[in-house]
Amino acid sequence: MEQGSNEVRRATTTRRTFLGRGLAIGASAGVLGTGLSIGSVAAAGANALPTQASSQARAGNRITKGDAAILRFLAALEILESDLWQQYNELGGVQDSEVPGGSGSQPYIEKLQVLDGDMPQYIHDNTEDEISHFTFLNAYLVSKGADPVSLEEFRTLSGSQATGAQKDMKRLTNLMQLTVDTSWWTRYRSRTGNPDLGDSFPQAIPSLFNGKFPAIPRTDDDLTPDDHIQAIANTAGFHFAFIEQGGTSLYPSLAQRVTDPEVLRVVLSIGPTETAHFQTWQDKAGNAPALTDTTNGLVFPDLNSPPFGGEDFQTNLIMPEPTFFLSRSLPPVSIIRPTETKGAAMGALKALTDDGLFIGQSPQFFAVLKALAFAADAAERRP
Numbered sequence: 001m002e003q004g005s006n007e008v009r010r011a012t013t014t015r016r017t018f019l020g021r022g023l024a025i026g027a028s029a030g031v032l033g034t035g036l037s038i039g040s041v042a043a044a045g046a047n048a049l050p051t052q053a054s055s056q057a058r059a060g061n062r063i064t065k066g067d068a069a070i071l072r073f074l075a076a077l078e079i080l081e082s083d084l085w086q087q088y089n090e091l092g093g094v095q096d097s098e099v100p101g102g103s104g105s106q107p108y109i110e111k112l113q114v115l116d117g118d119m120p121q122y123i124h125d126n127t128e129d130e131i132s133h134f135t136f137l138n139a140y141l142v143s144k145g146a147d148p149v150s151l152e153e154f155r156t157l158s159g160s161q162a163t164g165a166q167k168d169m170k171r172l173t174n175l176m177q178l179t180v181d182t183s184w185w186t187r188y189r190s191r192t193g194n195p196d197l198g199d200s201f202p203q204a205i206p207s208l209f210n211g212k213f214p215a216i217p218r219t220d221d222d223l224t225p226d227d228h229i230q231a232i233a234n235t236a237g238f239h240f241a242f243i244e245q246g247g248t249s250l251y252p253s254l255a256q257r258v259t260d261p262e263v264l265r266v267v268l269s270i271g272p273t274e275t276a277h278f279q280t281w282q283d284k285a286g287n288a289p290a291l292t293d294t295t296n297g298l299v300f301p302d303l304n305s306p307p308f309g310g311e312d313f314q315t316n317l318i319m320p321e322p323t324f325f326l327s328r329s330l331p332p333v334s335i336i337r338p339t340e341t342k343g344a345a346m347g348a349l350k351a352l353t354d355d356g357l358f359i360g361q362s363p364q365f366f367a368v369l370k371a372l373a374f375a376a377d378a379a380e381r382r383p
């Protein structure tokens, strides 16, 4: 990968604060104390330099360059996940000492609760989990003498101006122009297809994949008419599952190239929590009411009726159907899909970019994220 290495290097010099106001919970003094920048992390990744050891490193307690690169990429994505979940929590979740910030949007919450009465609690808990993921991964990296990740210099995007959001807080991600890929719905219901065997899958909500739609109210003008704010809540419901199915695949995909047994334990212990999230959100998305948003033409069809319906669309099928894995000559098995390791990090970054999450971000942001993904994908398991 040749892109952006100069830009990455230019970004290396400034000491950056580690956490934004909304993500201060769970910060570890060890992480805050290092003052290492994303730029040096990315430059090291892009140029395959040896891992820089911090002053806290203990001899014999290092991890391989590849393991550090995998953990750094995961930490970066967890920071981005935390940022997007934080925005959902401010408007649709529970704001408390565990996940502070914002004061909720009652009209938005009421529409989310059409999917499940417990949505605010689940949004809160998913947000807290993501904050804990990046905080732990960064602290673990530091404990192994490796650089943690910070994306604070890219906290530049304006967020929702609706009542309940922290209107002045700058964001890393954009939840207001999403193009949500809903093929995970049919991918996990298919009994014959597997993306790792080259198969592709139809969209559950074709309309969501064909335009740019908000998943949070952008202003209070989005709170009416009724079908519009319900469509925004429905979009969020499908987006929650899109995000978490990504983590569900990414962790096992990258785990295959981890060297150190303890790093493998870290990856194998965090990854399934993403699956717990995905499973929950898949169930809730199935409760999104069929409707047409007359303000923008977004259609949520009845997934239980033709031309939908059947096992590939039926809304109460929320567990992974057995399908082919590794070879079509082996019996079908209920599995996470995809789990191909080659190019997994770059694939995850592309999926999030295509989602519209980074609309408005700078070329430097993409350069740094690509460098981190490239380094993770270059990691090899050592005997």
Ligand SMILES: [Fe+2]
Pocket: 078, 081, 129, 130, 133, 247, 274
């Ligand atoms: Fe996570």
Ligand SMILES: [Fe+2]
Pocket: 081, 130, 243, 244, 247, 274, 277
């Ligand atoms: Fe997640």
